[in-house]
Amino acid sequence: MNAEIVKTQMKSLKLSTAARELDEVLARHRGAAELDWLSELFEHELDARKERSIQRRIESAGFPEIKTLEEFDWLFNRKIDRNKIEELAKLDFVRQRRIALLLGQTGTGKTHVALALGLKAVKEGLHVYCASVKRLAEEIQAALNKNALDVLFRRILAADLWVIDDWGVVSMKREIAEEVFDLLDRRKLGSAMVFTSNRDVKEWSEVFADPVLANAAIDRIFEAAQIVVFEGKSYRLKDRIALPSLKPEEVVAAKRREPAARRGRAS
Numbered sequence: 001m002n003a004e005i006v007k008t009q010m011k012s013l014k015l016s017t018a019a020r021e022l023d024e025v026l027a028r029h030r031g032a033a034e035l036d037w038l039s040e041l042f043e044h045e046l047d048a049r050k051e052r053s054i055q056r057r058i059e060s061a062g063f064p065e066i067k068t069l070e071e072f073d074w075l076f077n078r079k080i081d082r083n084k085i086e087e088l089a090k091l092d093f094v095r096q097r098r099i100a101l102l103l104g105q106t107g108t109g110k111t112h113v114a115l116a117l118g119l120k121a122v123k124e125g126l127h128v129y130c131a132s133v134k135r136l137a138e139e140i141q142a143a144l145n146k147n148a149l150d151v152l153f154r155r156i157l158a159a160d161l162w163v164i165d166d167w168g169v170v171s172m173k174r175e176i177a178e179e180v181f182d183l184l185d186r187r188k189l190g191s192a193m194v195f196t197s198n199r200d201v202k203e204w205s206e207v208f209a210d211p212v213l214a215n216a217a218i219d220r221i222f223e224a225a226q227i228v229v230f231e232g233k234s235y236r237l238k239d240r241i242a243l244p245s246l247k248p249e250e251v252v253a254a255k256r257r258e259p260a261a262r263r264g265r266a267s
């Protein structure tokens, strides 16, 4: 057994004095010392610490559910760009502090994929903050009530990745909206972000008290975002293309094609 391995393990376990003195103590006990057992023991300790630290970061991230890409069924909706999502899952965009937007119709797996990306980041040692916009607004309101907004913002700004679910879906009071945009501005290039939204990009500003100001802020924030469209054709943020939606006559036609049993007796 190479004493250097044990020394490295000791350093990882913050046993710096033991690591420093290992050579000297070993020299005095030459012949009697067999280090394999010690190294194996340290390996267990290191694994357990890593696991505990992942669990701590999962808890502090605030994921509402644990979702993984492994359980995502790529055949269910073949229009979803698997390559793009798997590229995001390499987390380079997190290390580069970039923004990913998961856009598309309801129930297509945007939240699932966003949570899975967050979990992957945690497992790779990164810190994540995850909240729906509704919860973010509630946390800001609670912090304002306690005069402790700085504490909340420090916690969020310290995360490597923010997962913000349901952007542009919930309306927000002016006071809260201002704080949300302030937070997004203060992020600078310190954190990466994943946003999900089932709303058309051009509708986002409507949920804010001052849509004109919100629009300008939104343009600035999302200018360089990477977009994944869940179902439907790909489109670009700056072109403000509406999400594909069925016209009423298309819905009726689709229902006619659906077997009666699946629609239920009432329809």
Ligand SMILES: Nc1ncnc2c1ncn2[C@@H]1O[C@H](COP(=O)(O)OP(=O)(O)OP(=O)(O)O)[C@@H](O)[C@H]1O
Pocket (backbone or CB within 6 Å): 067, 071, 072, 073, 074, 076, 077, 104, 105, 106, 107, 108, 109, 110, 111, 112, 113, 166, 196, 197, 198, 230
């Ligand atoms: N392709 C898929 N494979 C496996 N599970 C999926 C898939 N798509 C969606 N789901 C599951 O379906 C449920 C709804 O998906 P999800 O919440 O991610 O949708 P969404 O796009 O965020 O919808 P909304 O816009 O309403 O928030 C979740 O439980 C999710 O895990």
Ligand SMILES: [Mg+2]
Pocket (backbone or CB within 6 Å): 110, 111, 112, 165, 166, 196
């Ligand atoms: Mg969702």
